[in-house]
Amino acid sequence: MNAPGKYAIVTAAILGFGAARLPYEAALSKELRDRNLFPVRLDIDTRERIGQTFSAVSLGGLRTLVATFLNLRAFTAFTETRWDDVAETFETIVALAPRTRYYWETGSWHQAYNAASYYVNDTKLPPVRRRYEWRNSIAKGRAFLERGIRNNPNDWSLHNNLGFLLTDPNKFTSFRDIDAAFLEAADHYAKAAASPGALDYVNRSRCYALARVAGHEAEALDMARRLYQESRKNHTPTLLCLLFVLESHEDPDGDSIARAERIFGSLETAYEQLSMHWQRTRERFPVHGVAQALGAMEIRLGIPAAESVINQPLPAPVGPDTWFQQ
Amino acid sequence: MNHTPSSSTAPARGNHFGRILVIAGHAFTQLVRMKVFYFMAVFALIAIASNFLSLPQHAGPESMGAQVLNQIKSWSLGAMTLFSVVLSIVATALLLPKDIEDRTLYTILAKPVPRFDYLAGKLLGVILLVLVSLLMMDALMVGALQLRTSMVMSEQVGMVKSLGWGDDAIESLKQEIRANGSNWSLQGAVLAVFLRAAVMAALAILISTFSTSTLFTTIVSFLMYFIGYFQADARDVYLHGGEAGQGAVARIGSLLVSLVIPDFQLFNVIDAAIEGQAVPLVAMGKLCFVGIYYTLFYLFVSWFVFADKEF
DSSP states (O other), X not given: OOHHHHHHHHHHHHHHHHHHHHHHHHHHHHHHHHTTOSOOOOOHHHHHHHHHXXXXXXXXXXXXXXXHHHHHHHHHXXXXXXXXXXXXXXXXXXXXXTTOHHHHHHHHHIIIIIIHHHHHHOTTSOHHHHHHHHHHHHXXXXXXXXXXXXXXXXXXXXXXXXXXXXXXXXXXXXXXOHHHHHHHHHHHHHHHHHSTTOOTHHHHHHHHHHHTSTTOHHHHHHHHHHHHHHOGGGOOHHHHHHXXXXXXXXXXXXXXXXXXXXXXXXXXHHHHHHHHHHHOGGGTOOOTTHHHHHHHHHHHHTOOGGGOTTTSOOOOOOSHHHHTOO | OOOOHHHHHSOOOSOHHHHHHHHHHHHHHHHHHTTGGXXXXXXXXXXXXXXXXXXXXXXXXXXXXXXXXXXXXXXXXXXXXXXXXXHHHHHHHHHHHHHXXXXXXXXXXHSSOOHHHHHHHHHHHHHHHHHXXXXXXXXXXXXXXXXXXXXXXXXXXXXXXXXXXXXXXXXXXXXXXXXXXXXXXXXXXXXXHHHHHHHHHHHHHHHHHHOSSHHHHHHHHHHHHHHHTTHHHHHHHHHHTTTTTXXXXXXXXXXXXXXXXXXXXXXXXXXXXXXXXXOXXXXXXXXXXXXXXXXXXXXXXXXXXXXXXXX
């Protein structure tokens, strides 16, 4: 056979073979993508950000390897407090490895905690600008974590981290509607609890978040009672205090001394833990009936008025209003 | 040399499979004598470095375990991909020119050895070499990973016990560490690396049948390899280009790329395995089918081109 004829046959065979495999490959590609076994396609922005070399490597199915190196780059930016570079690098990292929880959590933590704290302490900037950057960093960290959850809806740790961020006393003052933030936190803790591998404490965290939302006291009380019954591991000081507070809200005229003894086991323990609860003003836990109960217990325990916790000054409020004064 | 009439006229003795195995064994030995396994030292260095090099990490000690294990996996599988592809392309590109240079090709083809058996044997030799290399690298990776997993496990469990974590929390932590350690999905990723290298070797042997030099085969093969990662994009442009308002020329161009170039993105399940996801057997079976389909097709086309090639 002459060469042109031969090459014509080869070309036809390659095209025919290609046509035969095209639908199969398209279907397999879709199947792998649907099963989350396939990395999402890199958009133009990400390809530009990682540069040609890394782009070629990441195309070769080595995205996690590129993400590992970019993680080192982000660490350098973090140590040099270049927060925009940290954010941008983590944007690229999660585009390359969207199923790695660690990157979502670390990227969010850098913004919402490290960058936000940096702006609290950066006295070189004017207060208004610091306050703006602080709020903005927390919002960026929150949005990053929310995207992580959209990419990994069944990851309990991401839900838990967002719940933690939304109920953190150093952060929630940056949100416009704090009640809405607590409600959202409770929702994320519920989703975390329903996800595989979740640890028990997320149920308690959900109760702590819900108890702080006005109008949801009954729901929070039900949850606190269920947790209390479920296991002794749930008998944490916070849960016991909230159980006491929420019961007092439900029945304000009940015998507070009897209630305290029933919940805490002894009057001394009740007094100690409710005193601490009374002083935890920053966390915005409800305090229904606490002052009245403490007063009654002080009489019963013979605590002099000078040592009364109710007469002690409450810790000075801290937050953006004090942080950004100078 | 002129056309070798003996190879086409004299009847071949023995069975095809036996001849292919003999040629494969010879090709494997020939490549091993080129000291290709020296790269194992580099791989061992990478495996050890990823295991013991203390790179800066963002998170505190409580969340370090999974990340360190992921790092070992991504470094090792990255090196495996690189070595296997380079090995499959360069070794294949070397084989035919080396046989011509040593005049071994004339000796073989002067005997009643069908040219298909010769090509299949050579390809099998390269695939065998890639397989042995990958198995050795896999063993090193698994060893490093097992060692580090047990270290991470004892460190993390010791730490959380001192923090007073409950039994269920400790068990959950152990499960997470195990999921990021060595598992069957990781072996699926190694299989995907092997399949991709096998397809690449078959493609390189096809190119070498009409190429004029080792350099040409190597360069064109690497080009095909990189274009192969855009094949899926080209296919999408062709399949969905009409909805996006792509012009006819762009669609025809993308169709041609989709038909001619293999889709190497299909083997990118490696990242999912590194991220701790389970790769189902059905998906691996389908990938194996694709790999074998490509390899056999390229082998038959190579034979068709090589069948009456004159030297």
